[in-house]
Amino acid sequence: MxxxxxxxxxxxxxxxxxxxxxxxxxxxxxxxxxxxxxxxxxxxxxxxxxxxxxxxxxxxxxxxxxxxxxxxxxxxxxAGKSHAAIGVEIGVSRLRMGTVNLLGKLLDTEVVEISSKTTVDDVIHRSVAFYRRQEAKLAAQGTRIVGIGVAVTGLVDTDSGISRFAPNLGWRNVNVKDLLVQQLGSPVIVDNNVRLMALGEEWFGRARNSGSIILVQVGYGVGCGIVLPKLGLLQGSFNGAGEFGHCTILPGGPMCSCGKRGCLEALISERAIVGTYLQRSLSAPNSALPVPPENLTVNIIVRLAADGDEVAQSVLREAAAFLGIGLANLVNIIQPTQIVFSGNAFALSPTTRGWIEESTYAHCFDQPKFKFSNATFRNYQGVVGSATAILEKELL
Ligand SMILES: [Zn+2]
Incomplete structure (x- = not known):
């Protein structure tokens, strides 16, 4: 040998x-x-x-x-103390950063508000500064940082670390990995945010060791990450696996940001649900919005539904029915042991979840054997996931 x-x-x-x-x-x-x-x-x-x-x-x-x-x-x-990794999630309005140890415990976090005016250089600068601060702090405790993982929305070429297309950030072909390696000289992984959320859940969340999981993120966009036994995180042949939001659910339906009609995202995203609610409630008799239309969110609509608002209930029931069809299709193809939800109140609140589960069961081919759960790390799911990716690459 x-x-x-x-x-x-x-x-x-x-x-x-x-x-x-x-x-x-x-x-x-x-x-x-x-x-x-x-x-x-x-x-x-x-x-x-x-x-x-x-x-x-x-x-x-x-x-x-x-x-x-x-x-x-x-x-x-x-032992949790020997090594840690930095995780960064670049969201539409927030840059979340955190340090995660070898047991998957979130040690320190920092959140920075960002907007469409925030440049790539700003994001890199903030991430490098957080890394350096954490490196100095943890070195004093005998903990070594093994690298940094970065979660970006949209299409990411994981091999090269290039964000190919992140419409929500206005990014095209941004070489995030090169920019970070140049400044840090440490190992860097860049991947799609929802795929990384699933990876973090599988290693360190409540769904750990559960076999195969599908993590579904519903919010500004819709996506999923799939972890399979023996194969691990599903990247796809060309790094595009998990674009659940762009599965056609209603042929000829509303226009999606991808340019096609009837995608799941065009039916259940934050913008879609708020848009449908506004359209219906404004034409309904005696409708009184609790907030100005521009401040309305899905979380508010879920609260209205729980308080008996019939328009809110019908809009959310319809969205739940669409999501259930999509989930049942995934279940029929993958046969997971666990479906994990992350995102806004539409996916997480008990009322809407009941409707989503009902629609999923109604469209499954086999007797459903999987469990539903909520993502463990809530707002930091992408941070823990991206740190997990680098821990996995370097040590696990
Ligand atoms: Zn689409």
């Missing part, structure tokens, strides 16, 4: 041990042998390296957990 192959195999075995301890821990060395298929000498040698690096920590003998006749085994778990 060549030296290169030996070191690749060692790297892959080390990653397998970290992953296994993270997902199944705390575990003993003999459990690690069974779970990874590695020999006892290999597990002993590799765990020694990981303990020295501070990636693993030893809990000591745990009473009540005997293996055979001997004394209780010492259990290993992942």
């Amino acid at each position: 060549s030296v290169r192959n030996q070191s690749e195999m060692k790297d892959s075995n080390i990653r397998q041990i970290i992953r296994t301890v993270l997902q199944q821990g705390p575990v003993s060395r003999s459990e690690l042998c069974r779970l990874t298929g590695l020999t006892p000498p290999a597990v002993s040698g590799l765990t020694k390296i990981l303990l020295e690096d501070g990636i693993l920590t030893e809990l000591g003998p745990v009473n009540g957990k005997r293996e055979g006749a001997g004394r209780p085994p010492s259990l290993l778990k992942v």
Whole structure:
């Protein structure tokens, strides 16, 4: 075996041990042998390296957990302190940044309001400044930052780190990765925001170890991230997987931002639901908007529906029916174990969720076996996801 192959195999075995301890821990060395298929000498040698690096920590003998006749085994778990990563999500109106440790815990966060006037250079400058501040702070605590992950809306070429088209940001062919590497010299990953949200949920969220998940984001846009057993995060052959919002649900329906008609996004996005509500409520007798039309949001419409506003109820029921059709199509093709929602109150509130679930079940081919849940990290789902991507690339 060549030296290169030996070191690749060692790297892959080390990653397998970290992953296994993270997902199944705390575990003993003999459990690690069974779970990874590695020999006892290999597990002993590799765990020694990981303990020295501070990636693993030893809990000591745990009473009540005997293996055979001997004394209780010492259990290993992942230590959160050795490494961390920076996650950045570039949203339409906010730049969210955060530091995430090896256990998926969000340590520090910062939010900056942005607008259509914010330039690419501004975003890079803010991200680099946050990285440097966190690097200095964590170095004092013995924690090393392994790199930075960046979540961008729209089409992202993950291999090159180029944001190909982010209509909501007005970006076309922005080489986010190059700009950050030039300034930081650290590993950088750039990917679609919703795909990264799904990755974070699968590694560190409530849906961890659930097998296959579809995370659906409903807000300004609509998208999904799919994580499959053994294959991991689905990127697609040309980095375009997950454009759930542009599936045709109503042929000949309303015009979508992509230039086609009847896409799911044109029916259930923030703008679509608010637009439909305004149109119907203004023509309804005795209608009285609680806020000026330009300040109306989906969250307000969901509240109105809960308070008995019939127009709000009918608009949201209709949107829920459309989303359910889309979800059932995804379920029929992918057969996930979990559907995770992220975004505004349309996807997250119990009232609308009931309607969405009803419509999904009504259109599924098989008896539904999946579970519905809400994304674990709420407004920081993209931040945790993008940091997870870089932790996964460097260590897991
Ligand atoms: Zn579309």
